[in-house]
Amino acid sequence: MPVVVYSVLRVVLFAAATGLLWWAGMRSWLAPLLAAFLAWGLSYVLLGRQRDRAALWLAERAEQRRARGGRTAREAADADAEDAEAEGSSGAVREWPEGRRPAGT
Secondary structure: OHHHHHHHHHHHHHHHHHHHHHHOOOOOOHHHHHHHHHHHHHHHHHOHHHHHHHHHHHHHHHHHHHHOOOOOHHHHHHHHHHHHHHHHOOOOOOOOOOOOOOOOO
């Protein structure tokens, strides 16, 4: 979630810089371009704490993914469920409801 907060704050800086340039009379395509550079510089100076939090959050997620062998949490849960089901039904004969028996059995 810190990545979203950091991104939203950067978009707000860009919008504010564009609005300020537009208000100051720069009404050409250069206003958003200049605003992008201004917002980049301001975000570097003003949003250091949020940037560090976002980077830490991303690093923790990458470490968790490495610990799971590159799988997402859902993939890991699915694999664990499949393993548990395979261990629980090894050697047991499955009873099919009447009329629901698969073809060929």
